[in-house]
């Protein structure tokens with residue numbers, strides 16, 4: 001009996017237990033040998049079993065507790081700029097000009113597909129009111145319709161992604177320039193999985209922004225004009241980049257909110 005167990009446990013049978021085995025007491029009760037073989041074997045099997053379950057669940061059950069553990073692992077690796085392969089969060093960038101309906105459609109995607117919505121504009125506005133050292137610079141930049149430096153924005157996004165327990169994340173309104181995009185990839189270490197672009201005529205965007213009625217300092221005709229120029233000059237190249245990479249889903253942003261969402265649904269159909 002002993003011989004059989006020991007021969008099945010090459011990893012656990014130490015040279016000591018093997019020599020004991022060879023010298024004598026192969027059939028007698030030996031507490032030390034019993035521990036090395038039976039108890040440690042069971043522990044090893046349990047360990048391997050749970051590692052296996054964890055690995056499987058990280059691939060097939062994104063919202064499970066095990067996935068949360070895997071996500072933490074990704075965070076640690078992302079610090080080094082290393083892509084965590086399939087363990088990373090599932091990130092969707094949501095792009096479009098001012099008033100194209102990004103925020104509105106994000107709310108629907110959240111409700112239907114369980115994403116967490118990170119509006120980068122909202123993150124920046126929070127900074128203004130939280131008395132942070134960058135507050136006044138952000139306020140001035142938003143008022144002028146320009147783009148806040150990548151150093152500030154990417155840090156806010158990275159922190160928000162790391163704070164999220166949810167693996168599915170919508171990054172709304174970013175990257176707004178090629179420089180933004182490159183900085184994000186350098187700091188966070190991964191590319192987005194999907195990029196949505198709400199394509200809307202300028203006159204419609206201006207009309208929506210001027211009717212938005214949220215008390216925003218940039219919802220006025222002068223700022224919106226500047227934002228449209230910035231959008232054409234700096235944001236369109238980003239959209240082109242993702243289009244060439246085959247990641248872009250261009251959505252017609254005209255019509256009712258319902259009609260637009262109908263066009264969004266197929267993009268995420270596989271995630272239902």
Ligand SMILES: Nc1ncnc2c1ncn2[C@@H]1O[C@H](COP(=O)(O)OP(=O)(O)O)[C@@H](O)[C@H]1O
Pocket residue numbers: 096097098099100101102103104105208209211212213253254255256257260
């Ligand atoms: N399909 C639509 N038709 C008319 N108004 C819309 C539509 N989608 C959004 N809006 C309104 O237009 C304004 C801008 O929408 P929002 O989602 O904030 O756009 P963005 O985030 O791209 O600036 C909001 O007041 C919103 O309620």
Ligand SMILES: O=c1ccn([C@@H]2O[C@H](COP(=O)(O)OP(=O)(O)O)[C@@H](O)[C@H]2O)c(=O)[nH]1
Pocket residue numbers: 096097098099102103119120121122124141142143145146147148149153172173174175176218227
């Ligand atoms: O990545 C970003 C996102 C926003 N902004 C600034 O925040 C403003 C408002 O952005 P938001 O996405 O809230 O506006 P929206 O497009 O939804 O109207 C922009 O015009 C920019 O000045 C920025 O600098 N970088």
Ligand SMILES: [Mg+2]
Pocket residue numbers: 102103119121173
């Ligand atoms: Mg918005």
